[in-house]
Every structure is written in C-alpha cells, then in structure tokens.
Amino acid sequence: MKDNVQPLPSDVAAVLGAPDRLAALDAALPVFLGPDPDFDDIAALAAGLFSVPISLVTILGRTDQWFLARQGTPEIRAPSEDSFCARMIAGGEPLVITDAREDGRSAGLPSVTGEPHLRFYAGAPIVIGGQAVGTVCAFDVKPHSPVTSDLLPRLKQLASLAASLILLKDEARRRALAAEALSREEKRHALALDAANVASWLWDISTGIVSGNETFYRMLGVQPAKPMSARRFFTAVHPADRKTTIGRLREALASGKEYDGLFRTAKSGRWLLGRGRVHEWDADGRPSVFLGINVDVTDGQLASERTRLLLRELNHRVKNTLAMLQSLARQTLRQTSDPVEFMDAFAGRLQSLSEAHGLLSDHEWGVIHLKMLLQKQIMPYAIDYEKQVEIHKDEVELGPDQAVGLGLVLHELATNARKYGSLSVRSGKVVITARVLNEEGQRVLNMTWHEVGGPLVDPKGRRGFGSVLIERSLDKILGSSVHVEYLPKGVTAVIRMPL
Known part of the structure; x- marks a missing residue:
C-alpha cells in the first residue's frame, strides 16, 4: 500500500x-503526554458539527501527527506525511474535501486507499504565534454533499478555542514549573542557611511581628519556635547590648541603609552578628518590612579575646625577658673579658630562653609539660640522650614563669655537665627525679639532678656565674629554691618550686 502513496508535495514538506x-x-507544547481529556469536548463538537463518526484535535510535528483528543478511532498518532491535515495547513486556510477519492490532494493517501477508507474531511488549523501547529478536523467514511457556508467559520472557532486551551495549559505548566523551581530554591536556600548556621528573620513593622527560620529561634533561645512580637524579640537581646542594638536598627529604618550590629543573647550569652535592611516600603514611603540575618560568632569573639589576652601576656613576657637578657649579659661580661667566650656563654643562655619561649608560644602561653622542657634543654648537650638521661617523674605542668626560670636552671646544669661533668663522657649519666608533694594545701615540685659516671669533681673549683645563675634563676617564683652540691662523684642539685 505504501508503494502506491503519492509523493509528499514540496510545499507541504x-x-x-x-x-x-x-x-x-x-x-506551546514541548512534550506530548498522550490524549488530554480537556480537549475531548472540542473533538465531540467538531464531530457533531458535520454529523460524522470521526473527529480529532491534533498537533502536527515534522514526522508525526499526535492526537490530543479523538473520537471514533483508538489511534493516538499517524504519520504527518500521510495526513489530510498536512495538506490543509500548507494551504493556510480551513479545508473541506467532500470525496477524498476524487480530490488529487488526497486520493493516494493510505487512509483513503486502505482502511478505514476515508471519504470526507473537514479541518481548520490551530494557530499559535502566527504558526499552524495543529488542527481540529472531522472525517467520514462516506462522501458528503458540499457543506453550508456557516460550518467552516464554526470549525475555525473550535480551532481557536483549542489554541486558547493549549496556551492556557502551557501558561499553567510554566507557572507550575516556576513554582516548583521557586520551591526548590527556597528549600535549597533554607537548607544552606541551616547548614551554615545562619538565622534569617523578617520584621513586619506594620503588625510588629517578627518571624524567622528554626535557627533564628534556636539562637535566641525562644521556645516555642513561632512568630513573636518585636518587643519580645528585643528582650531576647542581652540587656547590656539592647540599647545599642535598638539604636542601630532605628538608624537603619530611618536612613534605609544596612543594619550592622553585634550583640549577645539574653539567655545563653552567645555572640550574634546581625545584618539587615528595609525590604519594603508602604505607599507613604515608610518602612513596612525589615529583613535580616544573624550569624553566631561566639567562637570568633572568644578567639579574639584570647588573642588580646595572649598579646597582653606576650607584652608582659617580652618586658620580663628583656630585663632578664640585660641581667644575663651584664653578669656574663663580668665573668669573662674574652669576646668569644662571652658569645658562647651568652648565646647558650639566650637559646635556653628561646626554647622555653617557643614551647610556651606553641601552647598559647598556657602550661607545658616538664618532660618537654627537660628534653628541649638537655638533649643538645647529651652524647646519647636516651642512654645518658634517666627521668623519674610525676605528671607536672609548668606555667610561663616556672618554665622560663626552670629552663635556665636546666640549661646551666646541662652545659656544666657537658663541659666538666657526666655528659662529657659516654659512660656518664644524669638521673632526674621530679615529684609533686602537697605542702599545707600547696602543690610543690621537688626535683633532684644527680650526675653519675663522669669525671671526678673538684669541690674547690671556682664558683662561676653559672652556679650563681642556677641558684638565682627561680628568684621570681616566691617560695622556690635551688641548692647545688659539687660532690666528688658528681654534681647534685635540689630544686624546690611551688606550682
């Protein structure tokens, strides 16, 4: 049958x-989802108009003609090239064919030469945006007499009604898609705010009601989480910050500029950063809606305060250290006139202070463990630290003054041991014992330094600045003391220091 089909005219193609x-x-109709019952009445009216058993409301694509509504046929599509409607829209006007076998435009169509053997056709184009995108058409399997002049205008009205319905449904589809996209965006925005722990709120100035997201109520400690009066909103601000916060909001309302404020909450005392501006004005130009956000910046505020404390502590330590350096330099110069010897001695003591300061800086000028200080001060002077240094100690934490003073003591003991004592030979050893005792409610560190296995010590040897420094390094710590004994078998130092 297909072999006998007349070629598609070039103008129709x-x-x-x-x-x-x-x-x-x-x-207008990007996707065909199948027959639409909303168009059934139009198809029924077209069939009744011409008293025929078959009628269609169609959309006409390049290759397929899809049926939005159909009466008298179970089909939902047909090839565009084999359709009456393709010939009709090529002519640009409604078309009536009373006997398809006798009309050159339709005589060779498969639906005429074969089943269902169509004979009568009447169709009008559905025009959208000046383009014929489909048809309303009626068919019969027997020829008809010429139709009366009033029928085609009425068929055109049905086609115009179909076009309007397509546009209305397209507008509804677009609105639904826009609403869905807006809903998705709002959900995404809400999730993003929640994930970022950002509170958003809206103040309806005309009603005095403030509403926000869950994060907003949680930050303020307001339960249950529901809209509240502006008065209650302001009472959720810490009393110390309330006047300033209200003042800045009023300034933003009056000027139309952005509100920017930092305040604490009344319940938890957490710090919140607030930002916002007038979002809408009434007909008289007065603010009617204010939109804002809050961000919890408590951690940042605490970090900032901690930084300020650290800077004050550092300033204090720098002053103390400079005074100590001046004293060390003067005392070292008094002990030697040799520049090289002075530099060696002074550089070592300077390095000791640097090591103690480095440890304290790493721990934000809090406390450091005794084990770390021992390792820093002694390891550079031991031939084999693991074998030559034996430590028995309690868990001891040292504050800044204690760490700096004890660091100098350990440095002098270690350098002395390296030059003259047990750390000068591989067989030598330093045994350190550190215990914390409770003396009348005060925790006190009792520590001994005992050298064994080194060269014999001459108890009559010259008492140098190092010995003086050892005994005076803890002078700034009330109740502390250092006693050094130069025993023949090795130096022993006994250190007492309140913690």
Missing part, C-alpha cells in the same frame, strides 16, 4: 519542516 512553525509548536 516545506510547511511541515518550517523552523518558525516547529519553534512555535515546541514552545
């Missing part, structure tokens, strides 16, 4: 494939 027509069709 051109109309079917016209880019403007296909673009209008795609814009």
Whole structure:
C-alpha cells in the first residue's frame, strides 16, 4: 500500500519542516503526554458539527501527527506525511474535501486507499504565534454533499478555542514549573542557611511581628519556635547590648541603609552578628518590612579575646625577658673579658630562653609539660640522650614563669655537665627525679639532678656565674629554691618550686 502513496508535495514538506512553525509548536507544547481529556469536548463538537463518526484535535510535528483528543478511532498518532491535515495547513486556510477519492490532494493517501477508507474531511488549523501547529478536523467514511457556508467559520472557532486551551495549559505548566523551581530554591536556600548556621528573620513593622527560620529561634533561645512580637524579640537581646542594638536598627529604618550590629543573647550569652535592611516600603514611603540575618560568632569573639589576652601576656613576657637578657649579659661580661667566650656563654643562655619561649608560644602561653622542657634543654648537650638521661617523674605542668626560670636552671646544669661533668663522657649519666608533694594545701615540685659516671669533681673549683645563675634563676617564683652540691662523684642539685 505504501508503494502506491503519492509523493509528499514540496510545499507541504516545506510547511511541515518550517523552523518558525516547529519553534512555535515546541514552545506551546514541548512534550506530548498522550490524549488530554480537556480537549475531548472540542473533538465531540467538531464531530457533531458535520454529523460524522470521526473527529480529532491534533498537533502536527515534522514526522508525526499526535492526537490530543479523538473520537471514533483508538489511534493516538499517524504519520504527518500521510495526513489530510498536512495538506490543509500548507494551504493556510480551513479545508473541506467532500470525496477524498476524487480530490488529487488526497486520493493516494493510505487512509483513503486502505482502511478505514476515508471519504470526507473537514479541518481548520490551530494557530499559535502566527504558526499552524495543529488542527481540529472531522472525517467520514462516506462522501458528503458540499457543506453550508456557516460550518467552516464554526470549525475555525473550535480551532481557536483549542489554541486558547493549549496556551492556557502551557501558561499553567510554566507557572507550575516556576513554582516548583521557586520551591526548590527556597528549600535549597533554607537548607544552606541551616547548614551554615545562619538565622534569617523578617520584621513586619506594620503588625510588629517578627518571624524567622528554626535557627533564628534556636539562637535566641525562644521556645516555642513561632512568630513573636518585636518587643519580645528585643528582650531576647542581652540587656547590656539592647540599647545599642535598638539604636542601630532605628538608624537603619530611618536612613534605609544596612543594619550592622553585634550583640549577645539574653539567655545563653552567645555572640550574634546581625545584618539587615528595609525590604519594603508602604505607599507613604515608610518602612513596612525589615529583613535580616544573624550569624553566631561566639567562637570568633572568644578567639579574639584570647588573642588580646595572649598579646597582653606576650607584652608582659617580652618586658620580663628583656630585663632578664640585660641581667644575663651584664653578669656574663663580668665573668669573662674574652669576646668569644662571652658569645658562647651568652648565646647558650639566650637559646635556653628561646626554647622555653617557643614551647610556651606553641601552647598559647598556657602550661607545658616538664618532660618537654627537660628534653628541649638537655638533649643538645647529651652524647646519647636516651642512654645518658634517666627521668623519674610525676605528671607536672609548668606555667610561663616556672618554665622560663626552670629552663635556665636546666640549661646551666646541662652545659656544666657537658663541659666538666657526666655528659662529657659516654659512660656518664644524669638521673632526674621530679615529684609533686602537697605542702599545707600547696602543690610543690621537688626535683633532684644527680650526675653519675663522669669525671671526678673538684669541690674547690671556682664558683662561676653559672652556679650563681642556677641558684638565682627561680628568684621570681616566691617560695622556690635551688641548692647545688659539687660532690666528688658528681654534681647534685635540689630544686624546690611551688606550682
């Protein structure tokens, strides 16, 4: 049957494939989802208009004609090239064929030469945006007499009604898509705010009601989480910050500029950063809606305060250290006139202070463990630290003054041991014992330094500045003391220091 089909006229093919027509069709009905019951009444009216058993409301694509509504046929599509409607829209006007076998435009169509052997056709184009995108048409399997002049205008009205319905449904589809996209965006925005722990709120100035997201109520400690009066909103601000916060909000309302404020909450005392501006004005130009956000910046505020404390502590330590350095330099110079010897001695003591300061800086000028200080001060002077240094100690934490003073003591003991004592030979060893005792409610560190296995010590040897420094390094710590004994078998130092 297909072999006997007449070729598709070039003008019809051109109309079917016209880019403007296909673009209008795609814009109005981008996807065919099957027959739509909303168009059934139009198909029924078309069938009744011509008293025929078959009627269609169609959209006409390049290759397929889809049926939005149909009466008298179970089909939902047909090839565009084999349709009466493709010939009709090529002519640009409604078309009536009273006997398809006798009309050259339709005589060779498969639906005429084969089942269902159509004979009568009447169709009008559905025009959208100046382009024929579909048809309302009626068929019969027997020829008809010429139709009366009033029928085609009425068929055109049905086609116009179909076009309006397509546009209305397209507008509804677009609105639904826009609403869905807006809903998705609002959900995404809400999730993003929640994930970022950002509170958003809206103040309806005309009603005096403030509402916000869950994070907003949680930050303020307001339960249950529901809209509240502006008065209650302001009472959720810490009393110390309330006047300033209200003042800045009033200034933003009066000027239209952005509100920017930092305040604490009344319940938890957490710090919140507030930002916002007038979002809407009434007909008289007065603010009617204010939109704002809050961000919890408590951690940042605490970190900032901690930084300020650290800077004050550092300033104090720098002053103390400079005074100590001046004293060390003067005392070292008094002990030697040799520049090289002075530099060696002074550089070592300076390095000791640097090590103690480095440890304290790493721990934000809090406390450091005795084990770390021992390792820093002694390891550079031991031939084999693991074998030559034996430590028995309690868990001891040292404050800044204690760490700096004890660091100098350990440095002098270690350098002395390296030059003259047990750390000068591989067989030598330093045994350190550190215990914490409770003396009348005060925790006190009792520590001994005992050298064994080194060269014999001459108890009559010259008492140098190092010995003086050892005994005076803890002078700034009330109740502390250092006693050094130069025993023949090795130096022993006994250290007492309140913690």
